[in-house]
Amino acid sequence: MLSVRQLTKVYEGGVVALRDVTFDVPRGQFLAIIGLSGSGKSTLLRCINRLVEPTAGQIVWGDLDITAAPQEDLRRIRRRIGMVFQHFNLVHRSSVLTNVLAGRLGYVSPAWSLVNRFPAADVEKAMRQLDRVGIADKARQRADELSGGQQQRVGVARALMQDPEIILADEPVASLDPVLAHSIMQYLEKINDEDGVTVLCSLHFLDLVHRYADRAIALNEGRLVFDGPPKEIDDRRFKEIYGKDAERVG
Amino acid sequence: MKPAALTGWRRILRSVLIGLAVIAGIVIYAYGFQATKVNLDEVRSERRQTQLVRILRALAQPDIVVFSQEEVTLSAPFYMPCPPVPPQQRELNPRQPYMLVTPSCIEPGGKVVVEAFHLDPNADATIFLVPNKDVKLRLSSLSTDASGHLRTEVELPERSSETEQAITVVTEQNVGRPRLSRSAIDTWDKIIETVFLALLATTLGTLIAVPLSFLAARNLMKGITITPLGLALSILAAPIGLAVGAWAASRLAGWTMSVSSSPIVSLSGAIVGPGLAWFAARWALPPVETAPPSAPVRWARTGAMLAAAVAAVIGVVCLGQILIQAGSWLETLLPSVSFLGKFVSDLGDIVHLLLTAVLGLATAGLLASLSGRLARLMTEGLPAVALRLSQLAISALAGAVLLALIGAAVDWFYQIKDLRLTLYGPAAVGAVLGMATSLRYGRRDAIPIGLAIYYLSRTIFNGLRAIEALIMAVVFVVWVGIGPFAGVLALSLHSIAAMAKLYSEQVESILPGPLEAITATGATRVQTIIYAVIPQIIPPYISFTMYRWDINVRMSTIIGFAGGGGIGFLLFQNINLLNYRAASVQMLAIAIVVASMDYLSSALRERVV
Numbered sequence: 001m002l003s004v005r006q007l008t009k010v011y012e013g014g015v016v017a018l019r020d021v022t023f024d025v026p027r028g029q030f031l032a033i034i035g036l037s038g039s040g041k042s043t044l045l046r047c048i049n050r051l052v053e054p055t056a057g058q059i060v061w062g063d064l065d066i067t068a069a070p071q072e073d074l075r076r077i078r079r080r081i082g083m084v085f086q087h088f089n090l091v092h093r094s095s096v097l098t099n100v101l102a103g104r105l106g107y108v109s110p111a112w113s114l115v116n117r118f119p120a121a122d123v124e125k126a127m128r129q130l131d132r133v134g135i136a137d138k139a140r141q142r143a144d145e146l147s148g149g150q151q152q153r154v155g156v157a158r159a160l161m162q163d164p165e166i167i168l169a170d171e172p173v174a175s176l177d178p179v180l181a182h183s184i185m186q187y188l189e190k191i192n193d194e195d196g197v198t199v200l201c202s203l204h205f206l207d208l209v210h211r212y213a214d215r216a217i218a219l220n221e222g223r224l225v226f227d228g229p230p231k232e233i234d235d236r237r238f239k240e241i242y243g244k245d246a247e248r249v250g
Numbered sequence: 251m252k253p254a255a256l257t258g259w260r261r262i263l264r265s266v267l268i269g270l271a272v273i274a275g276i277v278i279y280a281y282g283f284q285a286t287k288v289n290l291d292e293v294r295s296e297r298r299q300t301q302l303v304r305i306l307r308a309l310a311q312p313d314i315v316v317f318s319q320e321e322v323t324l325s326a327p328f329y330m331p332c333p334p335v336p337p338q339q340r341e342l343n344p345r346q347p348y349m350l351v352t353p354s355c356i357e358p359g360g361k362v363v364v365e366a367f368h369l370d371p372n373a374d375a376t377i378f379l380v381p382n383k384d385v386k387l388r389l390s391s392l393s394t395d396a397s398g399h400l401r402t403e404v405e406l407p408e409r410s411s412e413t414e415q416a417i418t419v420v421t422e423q424n425v426g427r428p429r430l431s432r433s434a435i436d437t438w439d440k441i442i443e444t445v446f447l448a449l450l451a452t453t454l455g456t457l458i459a460v461p462l463s464f465l466a467a468r469n470l471m472k473g474i475t476i477t478p479l480g481l482a483l484s485i486l487a488a489p490i491g492l493a494v495g496a497w498a499a500s501r502l503a504g505w506t507m508s509v510s511s512s513p514i515v516s517l518s519g520a521i522v523g524p525g526l527a528w529f530a531a532r533w534a535l536p537p538v539e540t541a542p543p544s545a546p547v548r549w550a551r552t553g554a555m556l557a558a559a560v561a562a563v564i565g566v567v568c569l570g571q572i573l574i575q576a577g578s579w580l581e582t583l584l585p586s587v588s589f590l591g592k593f594v595s596d597l598g599d600i601v602h603l604l605l606t607a608v609l610g611l612a613t614a615g616l617l618a619s620l621s622g623r624l625a626r627l628m629t630e631g632l633p634a635v636a637l638r639l640s641q642l643a644i645s646a647l648a649g650a651v652l653l654a655l656i657g658a659a660v661d662w663f664y665q666i667k668d669l670r671l672t673l674y675g676p677a678a679v680g681a682v683l684g685m686a687t688s689l690r691y692g693r694r695d696a697i698p699i700g701l702a703i704y705y706l707s708r709t710i711f712n713g714l715r716a717i718e719a720l721i722m723a724v725v726f727v728v729w730v731g732i733g734p735f736a737g738v739l740a741l742s743l744h745s746i747a748a749m750a751k752l753y754s755e756q757v758e759s760i761l762p763g764p765l766e767a768i769t770a771t772g773a774t775r776v777q778t779i780i781y782a783v784i785p786q787i788i789p790p791y792i793s794f795t796m797y798r799w800d801i802n803v804r805m806s807t808i809i810g811f812a813g814g815g816g817i818g819f820l821l822f823q824n825i826n827l828l829n830y831r832a833a834s835v836q837m838l839a840i841a842i843v844v845a846s847m848d849y850l851s852s853a854l855r856e857r858v859v
Contacts, residue, residue, distance in 0.1 A: 049770055070626060079772030089763035093785040102781050106772020109535045113777055119537045155767075162771055 001026055002048070002166065002198065007057035009043050009222075017043040019222040021057070025200065027165075030192045032213035032230065033202040036242060039219040041202035045168045048200070049081045050074060061166075079106025082159030082197075084188075086171040088151040092144035096135070096154050099143050100126040103161025122161075129157040133187060149180035156187050167191065169201040173208070181205075185212050206233065206248070308830035312838050316431040317424030324348065324366055325380070325418045329355035330410050347398075351417050358408040366400040366419045373421045375400055380416040381409050394421065433832035436820060441839045443734050444816040447809075448802035450738045455745025455802075456795050462746065463753030464779060466707040469765070470757060474700025474775075478691040479628060479641045481699060482648035482684065483621035488614045489655065495613025499563060499606045506567040516571040523565020530558035566605055573598030629694070642688050649684020650677040707750070714747030719805050723814035734815025741802050741809060748801075752794050753787070760786040796851040803847050807840045 002025040009018040017040045025031050033041045046052040048059055050066060059066040061077070069077055082103070090099050104122045105113055112118075118126075130136040133153035138146060143154060152172060159167055169188060173181035189212050192199045203209050209216050209230045216233065218226035218241040225240055226233065233241070238248060292298055324347055327340070332355035342348045349366040356362060364377055373394050379387040389404045400419065409415075430438075464470055476484070510516035534554035543551070577595025581588045628637060653676035661672040691697060722740035730736050760783060768782040810818025817836055824833040 051766055051770055072626075075772045075774060077772075078770060081770070083767065083770040085763060085767060087763050089761075089767035091764045091768075091782055091785045092761075093788065094781070098781075102768055102773070103771050104538075105768065105774075105777045105781065107538050109537055110774045110777055111531070111535045112537050114780055116780075117537075122538075158767070158771070168770075 001062065003058075003060045004044075004048070005058045005060070007044070007047060007059065008055050009040075009047060009052060010055045017222050018047070018054075018219075021219070021222070021224050023217055023224060023227055025198055027198055028192070028196045030189070030199045030212060030214045031201070032209040032216040033200060033219065034204075034206070034209060034216055034226075034241065035202075035219035040222040041219055042170050044219065045083075045170050045200060045202060048166075048168060049078050049083065075106055079162055080165050082162045082164035082167045084152070084155050084159050084167065084169040084172045086174045088148070088155045088175075090143040090151055090154055090158075092142070094143060095139070096130070096141055096143055096146065097123070097126055097139040099154055100129060100139075100157045100161055103158040106162065126157070126161060129160045130154075132160070133157050148176055149183065152176060152180070152184050153187070156184065156191075160191065164197055166198045166200065169199060171202050171204060174204055181208065188212070206230075206238075209233075305830050309834040309837070311831055312834040313431050313831035314434045314835055314838075315428040317428055318426050319422045320425045321420055322347065322369070322423045323418050323420050325416050326351045327354070328362075328379075328415045328417045330406065330415060331355065331357050333412075349417075349419050356406070358410040359406065361403050361405050362417070363401065363403050364417060364419065366394070367398070369394045369398040369400060369419075369421050370423045371396050371398045373398070373423060375419055375421045377402070377404055378418045378420065379406060379409070380418055381411055382413075382415075386418075389417075431835075433824070433829075433835050437817065437835045437839050440810075440817040440820050440836075441843055444806045444818075445803060445843060447734045447737050447741065447806045447814075447816050448799055451741035451745055451802050451806070452795065452799040454738070454742040455749055455798065458742075459746045459749035459753060460791070462707065462711075462750045463757060464783075465703055466711060466750055466754035467757035468701075468704055469760075469762065470775075470779065470783070471700035471704040472698075474698070474703075475696030476622070476699040477625055477629065478645060478688055478695060478697060479637075480622045480625035481697055482641070482645040482688070483625050484618040485648040485652050486644070487617035487621040489651070491614035491617035492610045494617075496606050496610035498613070499609035502560065502563045503567045503602060503605060506564050507571060510568055510571055513572065513575050516568040516575065519568030520565055520572050523561045523563075523568060525565075527558040527562035527565060530554045530561065534558065563605065563609065566601060570598040570601035570605070573601065642685055645684040645688035646681040647684070649680035649682070649687070651680070653677060653680030653683070708754075711747045711751045714743065715751065717744070719744040719809060720812050720814075723809050723812040727813040732813040732815075737806060737809040737814030737816055740812075740814055741805055744805075745798055745802060749794060749798055752798075753791060756787050756790040756794070757783060793855045796855055800844075800847050800851050804844055807844075 004024070005022050007018050007021045008016075010016050021040075021044065033044065035041050043052055047054045048066070050069075054067055057067070064077065066077055091102070094102075098116070101118050101122060104118060104126075108118060108122070127136060127139060130139055133156055135146075135150050135153055135157075138150065143151065146154065152175075155172075167188065172188070173184050176184065185208060188199055188201060191197050201213070203213075213230050215228065216226065216230045217224060218233075218237075220241055220243075226237055235248075239246060326349050328351055336355075345368070347366065347368040349364065352363050352365070366375070369375065371394060374391070375394055376391045377389045379389055381387070387407060387409070389406070390402060392400065392402055394400045506519065510519050531554075534551040574595040575598075577591045577593070577598060580591030580594060582591075584591065628640065632640065654673055657672040657676035660666070666672050719740050722743055723736055726736040726739040730739065764782040764786065765778060768778045773781065806814075806816045806818070807821070808818045810816045810820070811822045813819070817840060821833055821836040821840075824830070824836065
């Protein structure tokens with residue numbers, strides 16, 4: 001169980017990204033986060049692994065208070081939370097394999113990883129993950145030689161290397177075409193179903209939300225404006241989430 | 251007021267302002283002319299122009315090749331006055347150099363025409379009258395023309411004799427093949443020195459600038475914060491660590507050297523030491539850490555790491571010893587390449603020198619990080635009042651130590667020799683400041699130490715960069731003597747400052763995405779740098795290093811002006827001696843080297859980046 005309580009984030013310069021957001025995510029749920037661009041979805045996800053420091057509020061995971069954890073403990077928390085990004089965020093000049101192995105950095109001893117030495121078991125595991133997402137043959141290529149869809153699969157494999165209990169996906173398919181979008185979403189669904197990993201995924205397209213999510217929450221200007229099953233998002237709710245002038249597409 | 255009138259006023263105001271700006275511009279440039287003493291009369295002066303032409307012509311004829319010179323003497327018989335029996339006509343070979351005197355006899359005091367053929371073109375020639383073999387009277391000096399021909403009319407002194415006299419033409423002729431002149435050979439030696447000076451300075455500068463550049467990168471340093479207690483403890487721990495580390499290194503090195511005088515001992519030490527260190531480190535640092543280790547395991551690991559460190563130090567000292575011994579052995583074995591032996595033993599010396607510094611810094615870093623952990627334990631374990639009080643006391647102590655150290659540094663420079671000013675005063679002020687800081691910040695407040703380091707290192711780099719390498723060379727010449735080594739050190743220091751700034755700007759412009767992604771995996775800060783930052787900065791770092799080598803070659807051509815070795819020394823000397831033809835050779839060499847460096851570096855940059 002992941003509990004977010006009264007989470008507030010005010011950026012330097014006074015921009016309020018999150019106001020008093022409270023919700024719980026039970027273990028193994030596929031939670032979609034929707035809302036307009038700039039409504040605070042990315043900030044919310046980044047507060048959960050503290051890539052962004054919350055201004056106020058609490059995030060509790062099991063018996064761990066993530067918001068109060070000191071730097072040393074943060075490493076142990078982050079390594080159990082995988083993250084997938086809209087722009088993939090691969091290291092372009094490194095090989096695909098190194099990018100995937102980077103998912104183990106939270107586990108391996110810092111001293112040995114400095115000289116790029118990973119245990120043989122990790123290398124094997126990385127190859128298995130690449131195989132799982134269907135690009136094992138690209139392992140030795142440079143990451144920037146891959147197409148967008150392939151790069152996002154590397155991103156998913158990197159997150160899987162962490163043996164995650166939660167995956168935070170920040171608009172994982174917004175930079176991909178619809179076909180690729182579905183293939184990436186299916187990987188996330190599979191990880192959610194087979195490994196019981198909790199998935200928090202911000203999405204733009206409601207059809208994807210309807211198809212993959214167990215539950216959706218919606219943010220508007222940093223406020224939680226909806227929390228419930230995706231099928232409850234009717235036209236009235238839609239206008240609350242996206243504003244009066246919004247039109248449904250797709 | 252109507253809008254039209256308003257715009258009219260505005261227009262007038264605008265014109266007046268433009269007029270004022272133009273006048274201000276004229277005044278500024280007029281003053282500039284006066285300040286820089288622009289003097290057009292000098293430009294037009296006849297005397298100056300002749301000098302200029304002389305220098306330009308000398309520069310246009312670099313003194314690169316010379317010929318061996320041989321004196322060639324042509325001689326023709328001559329009678330003064332004319333003898334009763336006219337002299338016989340000589341046989342002449344029209345292919346060889348020869349000369350004619352017409353007429354071949356005259357009354358004393360007359361004039362003759364001297365003509366010579368097939369001499370070297372543009373050679374200096376002197377015409378003599380030789381009344382007998384002991385006397386030689388100079389008649390005239392001139393040059394042959396472009397085809398080696400010479401013709402002149404000379405007036406003869408009244409020196410009559412019954413016997414045959416002679417008129418001779420003596421020329422300096424080039425013989426044999428052209429060979430390099432002295433100044434060309436010197437220039438070659440010095441240009442090689444210059445290129446290697448630049449190479450060493452760039453290498454040394456790069457090695458030091460790369461790690462420093464991370465300290466001056468805002469995006470890496472921004473997030474680093476420290477609690478007030480942790481900061482105070484680190485300030486106390488770092489100097490202690492530095493002193494302890496350096497002391498331990500020198501004791502350990504001294505002991506190792508005393509037992510490893512024979513090559514066999516030092517060789518086995520150089521092999522066994524690192525081997526032991528490797529195994530100890532392997533045991534102490536498990537490749538995968540799944541759960542936080544228990545306290546006894548932690549202590550055992552710390553012990554193993556200490557043992558590994560000792561073994562490593564012994565190994566490194568032995569390695570240095572071996573290198574020094576091997577170097578001197580190489581020197582006697584291969585005297586022709588003795589520079590290799592000298593290099594090897596210098597490497598050993600450098601290893602010994604670096605050991606103290608590295609171990610001191612490492613211990614300081616270790617103690618500082620331990621003090622961070624201690625601060626955390628205290629924050630969690632102590633009751634609030636005790637914590638508050640101990641934080642106050644430790645902050646006061648840290649402030650006192652910090653300012654006392656600064657006071658000692660000031661005393662070293664200015665020789666104040668007054669303990670009240672350099673020790674007690676700063677310590678008291680520091681204690682008060684430390685307490686004030688401690689009261690100002692709560693126990694969990696984050697002090698942005700990373701940004702403080704960022705600004706500090708930026709300031710130092712900018713300050714160092716502002717000092718020209720030429721001026722740094724002056725200081726280093728005093729330290730290590732006149733010569734290229736002083737130049738290497740001066741250029742290195744300047745390169746460090748310049749490159750650290752350039753590099754850090756590259757770090758600041760990397761894509762933030764990978765950095766975020768690697769941080770999200772739970773990587774430590776150092777791991778993040780290795781996996782997300784370094785792959786991104788390799789191409790610009792290579793390109794900047796090449797560019798810096800290029801700059802260093804150019805700078806090393808002038809660093810000799812201040813005694814820093816390289817070709818500048820020769821150039822400066824020749825200009826001062828007004829030896830412009832030699833100076834021209836050096837200018838030419840600089841131009842060739844700089845141009846080819848430019849070409850080479852851009853070619854390499856294209857290939858690598």
